[in-house]
Amino acid sequence: MTGAAGMDLRHRVAAPTGVRAARHLLARLLPWPAARLWALRTAPARRRLRAAVPGLRRVSFGPTRLYGRTVAGYTAADAVETDLERVCTLLEGLGVPYFLVSAGPGTGAPRQVVGVEETHRGAVLSRAARCFAGTAGYVGAVGPDGAVTAAALWADGKLPRALRRAAVLRTGLVRLGPGGQVLSGLEAGCDIEFWRRGRDVRADPAWLTVPGAQLPDVFGPALVAPRRNPVTEVLPPAARRPAAVTRRRGGVPTYAPFAEPGVDEVCFPVDAVFTWVDGDDPVLAAKRRAHQEFSHGIAPRETGPSRYTSHDELRYALRSLEMYAGFVRRVYLVTDSQLPAWLDPDAAGLTVIDHRDILPADALPVFNSHAIESRLHHIPGLSEHYLYFNDDVFINRPVGAGHFFHGNGIARIPLSPLKLGAGPPHPLEPAPNSAGKNAREVIRRFHGRYITHKSLHTPHPQLLSVMREMESLGIGELERTAHSRFRSTADVAPASTLHHHWAIATGRAVPADYRFRYVQLGTPDMRRRLDRLASGEDIDFFCLNDVDTTPETRSAALPVLYTFLNRKYPYPSHYEAPRPAPPGQRPASTNDHRAPSR
Incomplete structure (x- = not known):
C-alpha cells in the first residue's frame, strides 16, 4: 500500500489510540480470516463471561472455541434432561408454543428435539441471548448429518448469520470432568427445529418422506419440519392434537403422533x-x-x-x-x-x-x-x-435399549467378523473357538444349520x-x-455362541452391527x-x-x-460405598481412585 492512502493508514494505526482500537481498525481494513475477526469481536464479551462465571475452561472443537465447566458428577441421561429443561423453561417464559419431536425408538440419542414455528425465530433467539448469556451455554447450527457446522457462545452477543438463519439450532452446556476432559460437547445439548407453514415451503423438499408435491395444495396450513425425523415431517391440522410425553420435569407438550410408542420402541424392562x-x-x-x-x-x-x-x-x-x-x-x-x-x-x-x-x-x-x-x-x-x-x-x-433389542422383543446379536474355523475343538486354540464349535454341533443337531462366526x-x-x-x-x-469346574474343550459358550445362534435359528434374534x-x-x-x-x-x-x-x-x-x-469414568457410581474419612480428617475425594493395592 503506497501513496497518501498508505501513509494515512500507517498514521491512523500508529496514532496513540490504544492497542484495542488499532486491532479494531485493522479488522475493518485488512482481509483477515473470518475466525480471527470473530475472535476479536467477541473477546470483550468472553472476558466479561469469565469474570462472571469462575472456573471456566476454554475448549476447542475443531476451529470453534467454547467454554466448559467442571461438573460434580455426570450421566448422559441427566445431561439430556437438563438441556431439555433449559430450552423448555426458555420457551415457556417467552410464551412460545413448542412441541417435543421424536428422537428415535430407544437408541440412546444424546439429545432431545423441540419444534417451534419459524415465525417465532426472532423472539426465541432474542430471549435466549438474554437468558443464556451468563451461563457459558453454546448455540450451534446443525447440518443435514446431525453434526454442528458452526457454533458460538450466547455470551458473544449478536450471532453470526449462519446461526441466525439455521433451520436447526443446538444449544447446551459443555461439561468437563475433573481433569478438563470433555464429558458432553457439541454432540449433546437440545435441538430446536424451526418448522414452517406449508405455504412457505417450496415443492418437494429434499428431506420430505411423506406424499405431497405441492404442500400448500395438499396440506393447507400444515407444519413442515426442516429435516427428517422418525415419525413425520408434515403435521396437518388434523394431526396436531395436543399430547404430552412424560420426562423428568413432568409432562412435556407435543402432538399426538410424537407421543405414541413406535412399533420398534422398547417398552419392556x-x-x-x-x-x-x-x-x-x-x-x-x-x-x-x-x-x-x-x-x-x-x-x-x-x-x-x-x-x-x-x-x-x-x-x-x-x-x-x-x-x-x-x-x-x-x-x-x-x-x-x-x-x-x-x-x-x-x-x-x-x-x-x-x-x-x-x-x-x-x-x-x-x-x-x-x-x-x-x-x-x-x-x-x-x-x-x-x-x-x-x-x-x-x-x-x-x-x-434399542441397541440390543427390537421393540417386538427380538434380540440384536453382536456377531464377530472372526470365524470359529473348521474341524473339531483343539486344546491349543482359544477357548471361545472350541466352545463355539461344540455349539455348532448343537445347532446343527437341533436346527439343521451350520454356524460360522464368533461373538464380539x-x-x-x-x-x-x-x-x-x-x-x-x-x-x-x-x-x-x-x-x-474349569474351562474345557468340551464346553459350549452358553451366553454367547449357543444362545445367540439358537435365538437366530428360532426367529428370536437377528445379527446386528456393534x-x-x-x-x-x-x-x-x-x-x-x-x-x-x-x-x-x-x-x-x-x-x-x-x-x-x-x-x-x-x-x-x-x-x-x-x-x-x-x-x-471419573465419577463414582451409586453402586460404590462412600469412602470413610480417617479420624479428624475431611473425607477423601471420591474421584481419586488409584490402583488397588495387592
Missing part, C-alpha cells in the same frame, strides 16, 4: 448381569488350587491366573453403565461369596447373587465362566430381556426364554458345561488403542482383556490402564 471374582483372594485361590488337578485337555492360558485376576475393572464397568445406559432397570452381580471392598451391596437397583444360588451343589466350586453362564437364567426376578456383561466390557457413549466382546443381549428352552431339552453339552474396540492388556498397541478411545473414538463398546499376561508386563501396563479408566 431390561436388566444387566455382571459376573466377577477376585482371584487374588486367598480363600478362592486355595479352592482353585485344591481342584486344579481336574483341569485338563485345554491350554494352560485358559485356566491360568489371569483368568481370575481382578484389576478393579468392575468398578469402572458399573460407572460406564450408569453414565451411558440409564434404561437398565436392575443390576445383578454374580460372584463366589465375595464382594469388592468398594461396593455398596445395598445400593438401589443392585442384587448380589452367589454361585450357590444358581448352580447345582455338585457343580461347586466353579472356576469356569462357561459353567456360570449356563445358569444365569436361574437368577430370581431376572427380566426376560437382559444384558450379560463380563467385568472387562465397557460402554463408551450413550446407548439405549460386548454386552450380550439375552432372552430368558431361550435359555430355559435349551435347558428343558436336556442338551448334553449344556449339562456337561454346567458341571465343568461399533466395538478390543484392547489387550500389555500388547504393543495398547497405548495407541487407549489413546484413540480417550480422544473420543466413534464406538459404542470396548473390552480391556487380560490374556495370560506375565507379572512384569501386567505391572507396567496397569498404571496406564488406571490412568485411562479414571479419566474416562
Whole structure:
C-alpha cells in the first residue's frame, strides 16, 4: 500500500489510540480470516463471561472455541434432561408454543428435539441471548448429518448469520470432568427445529418422506419440519392434537403422533448381569488350587491366573453403565461369596447373587465362566430381556435399549467378523473357538444349520426364554458345561455362541452391527488403542482383556490402564460405598481412585 492512502493508514494505526482500537481498525481494513475477526469481536464479551462465571475452561472443537465447566458428577441421561429443561423453561417464559419431536425408538440419542414455528425465530433467539448469556451455554447450527457446522457462545452477543438463519439450532452446556476432559460437547445439548407453514415451503423438499408435491395444495396450513425425523415431517391440522410425553420435569407438550410408542420402541424392562471374582483372594485361590488337578485337555492360558485376576475393572464397568445406559432397570452381580471392598451391596437397583444360588451343589466350586453362564437364567426376578456383561466390557457413549433389542422383543446379536474355523475343538486354540464349535454341533443337531462366526466382546443381549428352552431339552453339552469346574474343550459358550445362534435359528434374534474396540492388556498397541478411545473414538463398546499376561508386563501396563479408566469414568457410581474419612480428617475425594493395592 503506497501513496497518501498508505501513509494515512500507517498514521491512523500508529496514532496513540490504544492497542484495542488499532486491532479494531485493522479488522475493518485488512482481509483477515473470518475466525480471527470473530475472535476479536467477541473477546470483550468472553472476558466479561469469565469474570462472571469462575472456573471456566476454554475448549476447542475443531476451529470453534467454547467454554466448559467442571461438573460434580455426570450421566448422559441427566445431561439430556437438563438441556431439555433449559430450552423448555426458555420457551415457556417467552410464551412460545413448542412441541417435543421424536428422537428415535430407544437408541440412546444424546439429545432431545423441540419444534417451534419459524415465525417465532426472532423472539426465541432474542430471549435466549438474554437468558443464556451468563451461563457459558453454546448455540450451534446443525447440518443435514446431525453434526454442528458452526457454533458460538450466547455470551458473544449478536450471532453470526449462519446461526441466525439455521433451520436447526443446538444449544447446551459443555461439561468437563475433573481433569478438563470433555464429558458432553457439541454432540449433546437440545435441538430446536424451526418448522414452517406449508405455504412457505417450496415443492418437494429434499428431506420430505411423506406424499405431497405441492404442500400448500395438499396440506393447507400444515407444519413442515426442516429435516427428517422418525415419525413425520408434515403435521396437518388434523394431526396436531395436543399430547404430552412424560420426562423428568413432568409432562412435556407435543402432538399426538410424537407421543405414541413406535412399533420398534422398547417398552419392556431390561436388566444387566455382571459376573466377577477376585482371584487374588486367598480363600478362592486355595479352592482353585485344591481342584486344579481336574483341569485338563485345554491350554494352560485358559485356566491360568489371569483368568481370575481382578484389576478393579468392575468398578469402572458399573460407572460406564450408569453414565451411558440409564434404561437398565436392575443390576445383578454374580460372584463366589465375595464382594469388592468398594461396593455398596445395598445400593438401589443392585442384587448380589452367589454361585450357590444358581448352580447345582455338585457343580461347586466353579472356576469356569462357561459353567456360570449356563445358569444365569436361574437368577430370581431376572427380566426376560437382559444384558450379560463380563467385568472387562465397557460402554463408551450413550446407548439405549434399542441397541440390543427390537421393540417386538427380538434380540440384536453382536456377531464377530472372526470365524470359529473348521474341524473339531483343539486344546491349543482359544477357548471361545472350541466352545463355539461344540455349539455348532448343537445347532446343527437341533436346527439343521451350520454356524460360522464368533461373538464380539460386548454386552450380550439375552432372552430368558431361550435359555430355559435349551435347558428343558436336556442338551448334553449344556449339562456337561454346567458341571465343568474349569474351562474345557468340551464346553459350549452358553451366553454367547449357543444362545445367540439358537435365538437366530428360532426367529428370536437377528445379527446386528456393534461399533466395538478390543484392547489387550500389555500388547504393543495398547497405548495407541487407549489413546484413540480417550480422544473420543466413534464406538459404542470396548473390552480391556487380560490374556495370560506375565507379572512384569501386567505391572507396567496397569498404571496406564488406571490412568485411562479414571479419566474416562471419573465419577463414582451409586453402586460404590462412600469412602470413610480417617479420624479428624475431611473425607477423601471420591474421584481419586488409584490402583488397588495387592
